[in-house]
Amino acid sequence: MANAMEIYQFLPKTNCKKCGKSTCMAFAVALLSREVTVEYCTPLKETKFKKNYEKLLEIVAPVEGSTETGLIVHEEKCFGCGNCVVACPVNVANDPQGVGIGRAPTNDKVILQVENGIVRASNIQECRRFGKNRILCNLCIITCPTEAIEFV
Amino acid sequence: MKLGKFLTAPEYRLMVVTYRDIFQSAALENSRFGEEYRKLSAVIRMDSKDIKKMGVTEGGTLVVKNSCGKVVVRVEKSAYDVPHQGVAYMPSSPWSNALVSADTGGTGVPKYKIIEVMVSDARGESITIIGV
Amino acid sequence: MVSCLNKNYYVCTGCALLCDDIEVEVSGDQITTIKTACRKGFSRIRGCIEPMPCIVNGKNVDINTAIKDAAKILKNADKPLIFGLGNSTSEAQKQAIKLAKRIDAFIDDTSSFCQGPTLEAILHGKIRTCTLDDVRNRADVIVYWGADPSNSHPRHLSRYSYFPRGEERQRGWEEDRTAIVIDVRKSHTAKICGDKFFQIPLHTDAFFIDALIDALSGKVPNMLFDYDIKNLLKLANILKKAQFGIIFEGFGIYNIEYMETMARLMGKLNEVSNFHLIPMVEHYNMRGFNQNLFEETGFLNRVKFKKCEKGFDVKYGVDYSIMEVLNTKKIDAALIIGSDPMSYLPRSAAEYLLEIPLVSVGPCENFTSRVAKVTIPSALSGVECGGSAVRMDGVKVRFEPIIKRARLSDEEILKRIIEAI
Numbered sequence: 001m002a003n004a005m006e007i008y009q010f011l012p013k014t015n016c017k018k019c020g021k022s023t024c025m026a027f028a029v030a031l032l033s034r035e036v037t038v039e040y041c042t043p044l045k046e047t048k049f050k051k052n053y054e055k056l057l058e059i060v061a062p063v064e065g066s067t068e069t070g071l072i073v074h075e076e077k078c079f080g081c082g083n084c085v086v087a088c089p090v091n092v093a094n095d096p097q098g099v100g101i102g103r104a105p106t107n108d109k110v111i112l113q114v115e116n117g118i119v120r121a122s123n124i125q126e127c128r129r130f131g132k133n134r135i136l137c138n139l140c141i142i143t144c145p146t147e148a149i150e151f152v
Numbered sequence: 153m154k155l156g157k158f159l160t161a162p163e164y165r166l167m168v169v170t171y172r173d174i175f176q177s178a179a180l181e182n183s184r185f186g187e188e189y190r191k192l193s194a195v196i197r198m199d200s201k202d203i204k205k206m207g208v209t210e211g212g213t214l215v216v217k218n219s220c221g222k223v224v225v226r227v228e229k230s231a232y233d234v235p236h237q238g239v240a241y242m243p244s245s246p247w248s249n250a251l252v253s254a255d256t257g258g259t260g261v262p263k264y265k266i267i268e269v270m271v272s273d274a275r276g277e278s279i280t281i282i283g284v
Numbered sequence: 285m286v287s288c289l290n291k292n293y294y295v296c297t298g299c300a301l302l303c304d305d306i307e308v309e310v311s312g313d314q315i316t317t318i319k320t321a322c323r324k325g326f327s328r329i330r331g332c333i334e335p336m337p338c339i340v341n342g343k344n345v346d347i348n349t350a351i352k353d354a355a356k357i358l359k360n361a362d363k364p365l366i367f368g369l370g371n372s373t374s375e376a377q378k379q380a381i382k383l384a385k386r387i388d389a390f391i392d393d394t395s396s397f398c399q400g401p402t403l404e405a406i407l408h409g410k411i412r413t414c415t416l417d418d419v420r421n422r423a424d425v426i427v428y429w430g431a432d433p434s435n436s437h438p439r440h441l442s443r444y445s446y447f448p449r450g451e452e453r454q455r456g457w458e459e460d461r462t463a464i465v466i467d468v469r470k471s472h473t474a475k476i477c478g479d480k481f482f483q484i485p486l487h488t489d490a491f492f493i494d495a496l497i498d499a500l501s502g503k504v505p506n507m508l509f510d511y512d513i514k515n516l517l518k519l520a521n522i523l524k525k526a527q528f529g530i531i532f533e534g535f536g537i538y539n540i541e542y543m544e545t546m547a548r549l550m551g552k553l554n555e556v557s558n559f560h561l562i563p564m565v566e567h568y569n570m571r572g573f574n575q576n577l578f579e580e581t582g583f584l585n586r587v588k589f590k591k592c593e594k595g596f597d598v599k600y601g602v603d604y605s606i607m608e609v610l611n612t613k614k615i616d617a618a619l620i621i622g623s624d625p626m627s628y629l630p631r632s633a634a635e636y637l638l639e640i641p642l643v644s645v646g647p648c649e650n651f652t653s654r655v656a657k658v659t660i661p662s663a664l665s666g667v668e669c670g671g672s673a674v675r676m677d678g679v680k681v682r683f684e685p686i687i688k689r690a691r692l693s694d695e696e697i698l699k700r701i702i703e704a705i
């Protein structure tokens with residue numbers, strides 16, 4: 001996935017505010033965190049931006065096989081040990097009495113859980129790498145014995 | 153390093169450390185006689201320098217033997233980032249156990265973990281089949 | 285089956301962690317989904333593709349015939365051996381001990397060549413131990429010694445020892461716990477522990493422990509082997525500062541001399557801080573066997589029974605260990621329950637099993653059953669039959685079957701063998 005600067009390069013750079021954001025750069029950031037879609041920027045529909053529009057669609061399209069935050073589970077490497085499940089701060093916050101203390105999830109608000117011996121991602125919009133206040137959290141990666149989780 | 157007694161491939165002395173592997177354990181629960189378990193068990197993982205020195209090819213087969221027994225297993229490069237020449241790794245399995253001495257020195261506990269062996273190029277000989 | 289928050293949980297018998305929070309979805313007599321179990325547990329619960337046949341002398345027979353022939357072999361033997369039971373329920377183990385008494389058998393299990401000495405020291409109260417729940421709630425310094433739980437007990441770190449929050453460990457692993465690996469190779473667990481991995485050269489465990497004891501005592505360690513003293517002091521420092529320390533002792537190291545050294549280390553650690561030890565038992569109920577036999581005889585393995593006037597006489601010692609009875613060809617028949625000595629033992633020792641009549645009981649075919657005279661299929665415990673077992677830390681766990689299939693449990697088979705003798 002591209003960064004905000006790359007996305008910005010393809011925007012009209014007029015700060016017209018039609019998308020609801022105060023600047024084109026702010027729109028680029030919002031686009032990156034999937035808060036908005038390319039369609040929000042109406043000037044892009046003008047013929048002179050046709051190429052930019054297509055390019056942007058391509059940039060923000062999710063990588064195949066990955067979730068919207070770019071999380072990929074390499075199933076063939078996964079031990080199903082659940083380290084990531086228990087180390088994920090969002091999981092702990094959403095299920096303190098289940099995964100927070102190492103046990104099976106007690107609700108379906110968790111992002112990561114193990115099924116049929118392999119970790120599975122859901123509720124991905126809750127991931128700290130996603131949304132407005134996203135951060136480059138990597139706790140599920142550094143606790144994995146085999147690099148089975150990757151963000152692209 | 154000693155040369156073989158017979159006109160075979162040269163032999164090299166190695167220490168084999170055995171270990172557990174989750175994929176091998178999972179395969180075992182499924183089938184002890186299956187291809188998967190054999191593939192994950194009958195393998196020796198060596199330092200790439202050792203592999204090169206011996207002139208064998210990765211994915212090829214090696215004769216691993218000592219006074220207790222002999223097996224033919226596949227050779228692979230180990231995934232360790234630190235060099236470990238002279239030491240190789242094998243998952244605990246009937247293949248590694250074929251090389252463990254029955255002599256327990258009066259303790260009743262065989263030395264499963266660290267085994268001294270000689271290895272040589274198996275020259276295409278296929279992996280030892282155990283227990284069919 | 286434990287009910288909690290309206291969910292039904294089952295116990296995984298894939299290893300001696302006996303994870304009791306497994307959810308399953310079942311359709312007919314097939315388990316379609318298994319939740320929360322690790323890759324190893326998933327594979328265990330799903331079962332094998334080569335079920336144990338019911339065979340006498342290579343011919344398919346009904347179960348009654350197989351049981352009758354098994355009883356005949358054992359009854360006719362002068363010096364039968366009963367071996368295995370690490371993958372059987374405590375109830376089955378008690379029947380096996382009863383049978384051993386009845387037929388004057390040798391009885392032993394895999395602890396004979398792994399963690400026997402450690403478990404013995406623990407059962408005699410010579411080494412301080414604690415439960416895994418204590419570890420989760422309180423441990424701040426966790427040492428995996430010669431152990432790689434990521435591969436052998438995959439949920440160990442996430443369920444109990446490193447990642448979960450606990451009563452006195454609310455802030456999680458990053459701030460509240462230090463996990464250490466001491467091993468001869470950089471295992472997957474070592475990778476997770478980062479710079480808290482202490483790699484020791486082959487065959488130096490005992491020297492390493494002695495040097496560590498010196499460092500803990502404030503003496504200059506006597507480095508009899510090639511190792512960076514700075515690293516050793518760094519390790520000693522972490523151990524000293526532990527509020528609640530735990531050593532998980534793995535498979536890498538164990539024999540009698542070693543145990544004495546380890547006991548000395550534990551003594552020293554408890555002088556300068558607060559340490560406990562739990563052996564990383566592999567088979568789900570090996571510890572159960574050791575405790576059941578201990579209750580009956582005062583010994584946890586390597587036993588030989590002999591009937592006498594006052595009931596029965598018990599002999600114990602290395603001469604009665606599986607390795608030595610095979611090496612000295614002391615037995616003339618064997619009953620193997622849920623185990624595969626042809627695969628676990630040094631090949632040259634196991635070969636003697638080919639010379640004597642074998643009875644093999646278990647859910648799946650294995651290297652030993654393929655050379656047995658009689659094979660008897662039994663229910664896969666934890667999946668097809670319930671019972672109780674002892675977790676690696678000594679906690680008793682009860683479990684219910686997930687699905688009902690027709691196969692008898694080890695316990696029922698052993699009862700019927702006893703009846704037929």
Ligand code: SF4
Nearest residue numbers: 296298299303325439
């Ligand atoms: S860690 Fe052991 S008991 Fe827990 S799910 Fe895995 S195999 Fe089963």
